[in-house]
Amino acid sequence: MSHYLDISKISIDFPTPEGPFRALDELSLRIKKGEFVSLIGHSGCGKSTVLNILAGLLQATEGGVALDGKEVNEPGPDRAVVFQNHSLLPWLTAFENVQLAVRQVFRDSMSKAEMRDWIQQNLKLVHMEHAMHKRPDELSGGMKQRVGIARALAMRPKVLLMDEPFGALDALTRAHMQDSLMEIQRDLNNTVVMITHDVDEAVLLSDRIVMMTNGPAATIGEVLNIDLPRPRNRVTLAENSDYNHFRQQVLSFLYEKQRKVVEIPREPAVDEDEAAPARGKVAGLVDRLGRRA
Amino acid sequence: MISISQQTWLQPWIKLARGERPSEQLRALAKTLLVPLAGIAAFLLLWAVAAGQINTSLGAFPGPLDVWQQGGALLEEHAAERREEEAFYERQRERNAQRQAVDPSYQPRIFPYTGSATFIDQILTSLMTVTAGFVLASLLAIPLGILIGLSHTLYRAFNPVIQLLKPVSPLAWLPLVTMVVSAVYVSQDPLVPKSFITSMVTVMLCCLWPTVINTAVGVAGVDNDLNNVSRVLRLGWLTHVRTIVLPSAMPMMFAGLRTSLGIAWMVLIAAEMLAQSPGLGKFVWDQFQNGSSDSLSRIMVAVITIGAIGFLLDRLMLAVQSLVSWDKSADLR
Numbered sequence: 137m138s139h140y141l142d143i144s145k146i147s148i149d150f151p152t153p154e155g156p157f158r159a160l161d162e163l164s165l166r167i168k169k170g171e172f173v174s175l176i177g178h179s180g181c182g183k184s185t186v187l188n189i190l191a192g193l194l195q196a197t198e199g200g201v202a203l204d205g206k207e208v209n210e211p212g213p214d215r216a217v218v219f220q221n222h223s224l225l226p227w228l229t230a231f232e233n234v235q236l237a238v239r240q241v242f243r244d245s246m247s248k249a250e251m252r253d254w255i256q257q258n259l260k261l262v263h264m265e266h267a268m269h270k271r272p273d274e275l276s277g278g279m280k281q282r283v284g285i286a287r288a289l290a291m292r293p294k295v296l297l298m299d300e301p302f303g304a305l306d307a308l309t310r311a312h313m314q315d316s317l318m319e320i321q322r323d324l325n326n327t328v329v330m331i332t333h334d335v336d337e338a339v340l341l342s343d344r345i346v347m348m349t350n351g352p353a354a355t356i357g358e359v360l361n362i363d364l365p366r367p368r369n370r371v372t373l374a375e376n377s378d379y380n381h382f383r384q385q386v387l388s389f390l391y392e393k394q395r396k397v398v399e400i401p402r403e404p405a406v407d408e409d410e411a412a413p414a415r416g417k418v419a420g421l422v423d424r425l426g427r428r429a
Numbered sequence: 430m431i432s433i434s435q436q437t438w439l440q441p442w443i444k445l446a447r448g449e450r451p452s453e454q455l456r457a458l459a460k461t462l463l464v465p466l467a468g469i470a471a472f473l474l475l476w477a478v479a480a481g482q483i484n485t486s487l488g489a490f491p492g493p494l495d496v497w498q499q500g501g502a503l504l505e506e507h508a509a510e511r512r513e514e515e516a517f518y519e520r521q522r523e524r525n526a527q528r529q530a531v532d533p534s535y536q537p538r539i540f541p542y543t544g545s546a547t548f549i550d551q552i553l554t555s556l557m558t559v560t561a562g563f564v565l566a567s568l569l570a571i572p573l574g575i576l577i578g579l580s581h582t583l584y585r586a587f588n589p590v591i592q593l594l595k596p597v598s599p600l601a602w603l604p605l606v607t608m609v610v611s612a613v614y615v616s617q618d619p620l621v622p623k624s625f626i627t628s629m630v631t632v633m634l635c636c637l638w639p640t641v642i643n644t645a646v647g648v649a650g651v652d653n654d655l656n657n658v659s660r661v662l663r664l665g666w667l668t669h670v671r672t673i674v675l676p677s678a679m680p681m682m683f684a685g686l687r688t689s690l691g692i693a694w695m696v697l698i699a700a701e702m703l704a705q706s707p708g709l710g711k712f713v714w715d716q717f718q719n720g721s722s723d724s725l726s727r728i729m730v731a732v733i734t735i736g737a738i739g740f741l742l743d744r745l746m747l748a749v750q751s752l753v754s755w756d757k758s759a760d761l762r
Contacts, residue, residue, distance in 0.1 A: 211663065
């Protein structure tokens with residue numbers, strides 16, 4: 137099965153008062169079973185749009201997506217999504233959040249006891265069995281995201297879609313979560329599509345990195361095969377020349393070939409930091425970093 | 430039902446009883462108890478002074494002391510009426526027993542007591558009417574709110590009508606409701622009196638809207654990510670509403686329910702007054718028509734009772750909310 141997930145020439149137009157706005161233009165990508173693919177690009181380049189089309193939450197205007205030989209045209213648990221801000225139901229405990237998904241997917245195929253075991257097994261996988269009966273507001277950001285991942289894994293999806301899963305976490309927690317994800321991936325060998333804007337994360341986790349051009353009419357710029365041996369260790373990789381070469385290639389794509397042009401006022405230096413958020417703080421920072429790189 | 434630890438005014442007392450830092454607790458007591466008491470005292474003083482200045486055709490406006498006395502008198506009248514009622518039934522039982530002793534084939538009959546409704550009776554009638562009207566309104570308003578909150582189209586369809594009916598005064602509805610109830614509710618042996626139905630329907634018509642609007646806003650404001658979770662899981666409509674929509678809309682819904690209950694209570698008094706249906710409103714009207722030297726004091730007793738019951742109803746809703754709310758840490762006030 138070479139093409140497990142087949143994205144063929146998807147384009148999407150969003151209606152605006154000035155006519156349709158083409159966000160994505162003829163994006164094609166074929167993903168093998170068990171492959172870990174990262175989508176990287178600047179903010180607003182349409183990464184999340186691609187993921188939402190894969191999830192079935194958005195419909196492509198042209199082109200289509202096929203998963204395991206079947207067309208994708210509505211959301212479903214075979215394409216589980218890990219949302220950026222965990223999206224756990226705040227009134228349910230970690231266990232109940234996973235239970236909601238498990239009940240929905242395995243209603244007809246599992247007994248009550250089997251479901252309970254399966255929920256516990258998945259929470260154990262993400263090291264959350266100790267806080268199973270806590271509600272999201274009693275958990276830290278990283279823990280919430282772990283439960284979100286457990287919920288997605290518990291659906292036993294064909295593809296795991298992750299929308300900047302660690303974007304809202306601090307650097308140390310993020311590293312910890314990436315290690316956990318690699319560990320899980322070694323055991324389960326899921327097909328994963330992950331969106332990120334963290335270069336290190338992309339190189340460390342992926343089999344392939346798909347770099348997207350800036351919008352409007354965004355599409356794939358370059359694809360980079362990361363054939364680093366697994367298991368990967370972030371500390372030893374830091375001195376690995378291949379690893380640094382891959383990093384450099386992604387950085388050069390993002391900050392030289394696809395440099396995001398954001399105007400930052402030249403006048404008083406104080407103004408710059410105040411004005412930047414209004415225009416997209418991330419983009420502004422990216423630009424400044426890019427100029428330095 | 431109301432957990433003791435949540436009652437902030439009780440906490441210093443509890444801590445004082447436990448002997449935790451007495452001086453601090455006394456200061457907290459001064460803040461939570463002394464200041465409100467001073468406010469009440471100032472109000473009573475102002476009332477007493479102002480009352481002495483106003484002379485009506487029924488004598489001077491009643492001061493706090495007159496009202497206190499009449500409150501006691503009303504309670505005493507209630508007790509007397511109950512004694513009277515008890516005595517009435519007792520006399521009938523005795524008479525029946527005597528007649529049965531003479532003639533064993535005699536079928537005893539008990540005649541119902543038809544004394545006048547006391548102040549306490551009127552309070553109970555009002556509470557029953559407001560509860561019936563409010564429950565009926567909520568049963569209509571919550572499902573309607575959920576439906577129009579979930580669908581933009583339904584919202585646009587219903588919104589103009591809701592906005593039009595929302596500001597209508599109960600006094601405008603009352604004649605229509607009275608006529609319709611008279612025409613529709615015809616029965617030889619009615620289960621509940623007509624006047625009860627009229628007041629209940631009027632209350633319902635006026636207190637529907639805040640719950641409808643707040644529920645709709647709460648439902649429409651469900652976090653989009655949670656809606657996406659529901660779509661990915663392919664939750665059925667009912668499961669979606671039960672597990673996602675209702676818990677997220679709960680705080681807004683209760684804000685609406687509390688406003689509705691407040692309106693229901695205000696509307697009820699006006700409706701009873703105008704429709705001459707039994708209850709506190711009728712009590713006020715009767716006292717006004719009666720025009721004795723005690724009337725104004727008795728009306729003031731009713732005014733204070735109405736306020737106190739309104740306040741208690743609001744607290745009751747708050748207690749229900751903290752009971753069913755998933756977010757126990759939320760600051761409800």
